Amino acid sequence: MAATTDIFKNDILKDKVLLCSGGGSGICRAMTEAVVRHGGKAVIISRSLERLEKAAKEMSEATGGVVIPIQADVRKPADVENAVAKTVEKFGKIDYLINGAAGNFLASFQNLSYNAFRTVIEIDLMGTWNLTKAASEYIKASKGSIINVSMTLHYTGTVYQQHAGAAKAGIDALTKHWAVELGPFGVRVNGIAPGPIENTVGMSKLSSTRGGYETIPLGRAGTVTEIAHSTVFLFSEAASYISGHMLVVDGAHWLTNHRP
Ligand code: HXC
Numbered sequence: 001m002a003a004t005t006d007i008f009k010n011d012i013l014k015d016k017v018l019l020c021s022g023g024g025s026g027i028c029r030a031m032t033e034a035v036v037r038h039g040g041k042a043v044i045i046s047r048s049l050e051r052l053e054k055a056a057k058e059m060s061e062a063t064g065g066v067v068i069p070i071q072a073d074v075r076k077p078a079d080v081e082n083a084v085a086k087t088v089e090k091f092g093k094i095d096y097l098i099n100g101a102a103g104n105f106l107a108s109f110q111n112l113s114y115n116a117f118r119t120v121i122e123i124d125l126m127g128t129w130n131l132t133k134a135a136s137e138y139i140k141a142s143k144g145s146i147i148n149v150s151m152t153l154h155y156t157g158t159v160y161q162q163h164a165g166a167a168k169a170g171i172d173a174l175t176k177h178w179a180v181e182l183g184p185f186g187v188r189v190n191g192i193a194p195g196p197i198e199n200t201v202g203m204s205k206l207s208s209t210r211g212g213y214e215t216i217p218l219g220r221a222g223t224v225t226e227i228a229h230s231t232v233f234l235f236s237e238a239a240s241y242i243s244g245h246m247l248v249v250d251g252a253h254w255l256t257n258h259r260p
Contacts (some may be wrong), residue, residue, distance in 0.1 A: 007229060012236050014039030017091040017142075019084065021045050021074050021101035021131050024052040026200045027227050028100030028149065029059070034228035035096065035235065036065035043087045045072040045080075045131075046101060074101045074127030080134040094138040096235050099128040099171070100149040105205055106160040117163045124167035128174060136182070143186030145235050148175050150193040150246060151202075152254035161206075168193075172246055179244030188243040190234050195250020196221045218251030 018035045022028040023044030032042045036059060044052055044067060052069030059067040070086055072079035087094055103123040107116060128148055132139075139146060150172055154165030171191065178189040196203050198221040213220050230249050233239055248254065 008038060008232050008236065010037070011039040012238075013096075013232065016040040016095040016144075016235070017087065017093055018042040018096040018098065019045070019087050019094050019131075019135060020098040021072075021127065022149070023098070023100065024048060024055040024069070026202070027194060027197060027224050028098060029055055030224035030228045031098055031100065031147070031149075031231040032067065033059045033063060034225075034232050036063045036067060038232055038236075039065075040096070041066040041068075041091055043068045043070055043083065043090070045070050045074070045083045047071065047073050074131055075122045077130050077134070080131045083131075084134040084138065088138060093142050094135050095142045095144040097132060097135050097139055097144070097146045098149065098231070099131055099146070101127050101131075102149065102164070102167075102202075104161075104164045104202060107163065108160055109162065112163060117166075120163040121167050121170075124164065125170040125174075128171050132174070132178065139187055140182065140185040145187065146178065146182075146189045147231060147234055148172075148189070148191040150175075150191045152193050152195055152248060152250055153206075155254050175246060176244050183243055188234075188239070190239070190242060190244070191246040192227060192230050192234070193246050193248045193250065194222065194227050195248070195253040197227060198223055200224065215256050216251045216253045217256065220251065222249060222251060 013035055018040050020032045023032040024046045036042050049071040056067040056069040070083045072083040103120050148171050150168045153161045154169045175191045
């Protein structure tokens with residue numbers, strides 16, 4: 001990703017420790033890299049250790065910072081407990097959590113099997129809950145901050161997206177519940193809802209700009225760097241009174257009558 005240091009001071013997240021699910025690729029990788037570029041250290045988790053190791057190495061080389069890969073399936077409580085324990089063993093604390101691990105595909109109600117629906121709910125919604133449950137005491141101890149990665153497709157009844165939409169609606173709800181329940185401990189909980197972001201799995205799988213960008217008021221897809229900027233902002237002191245908010249980063253796309 002492009003350097004983001006032109007916008008924010010280089011050290012605004014200095015010595016903060018991030019744990020990010022889904023950080024081996026796409027949007028969450030860029031979110032992780034942005035935190036490290038601004039002084040943080042990171043642990044990235046996902047199912048594919050090979051992908052994580054490659055991403056961690058590349059991010060470390062690009063930033064000069066520390067990025068550690070840990071294999072974990074967010075559907076498995078033992079895996080996320082292990083990832084949290086290893087993060088604390090390595091860095092002594094956890095300040096920031098990004099819940100980004102997700103699975104998605106287009107499927108009509110008719111073609112969506114029981115197992116397919118459950119799989120997406122388990123990865124996206126249960127995965128978000130599991131990792132936050134495992135990390136919450138550490139986040140409280142550091143008066144840290146959580147960002148849940150959502151989407152906008154459930155704001156309307158987007159076709160072929162009921163599985164992901166139901167999961168992300170649950171994630172939006174958790175964002176509010178946790179903001180209220182963890183706020184008294186000094187923890188801020190927010191979300192980012194990306195729209196069509198170029199060069200991502202979501203964009204290629206869902207192809208939400210079939211035929212061009214005319215359905216996006218800003219006239220183009222977003223970039224992972226733009227999601228990264230929002231991440232740095234929400235974690236930083238600049239957002240110190242923002243909690244329970246879902247920040248939509250979509251060029252006003254969802255406000256139009258779009259289809260995937
Ligand atoms: C219908 C499908 C399917 C498809 C899988 N399934 N792909 N059904 N259409 N295209 C069904 C399978 O047939 C199976 O059901 C069930 O889902 C579980 O599939 P598995 O492959 O066994 O599960 P798993 O290996 O856990 O894979 C999960 C996955 C996978 C979601 C299917 O694609 C994945 O993990 N992808 C990760 C990357 C990803 O998708 N990222 C996108 C994020 S984008 P049966 O009944 O046959 O057993 C995003 C928002 C984008 O989240 C917003 C953009 C604007």
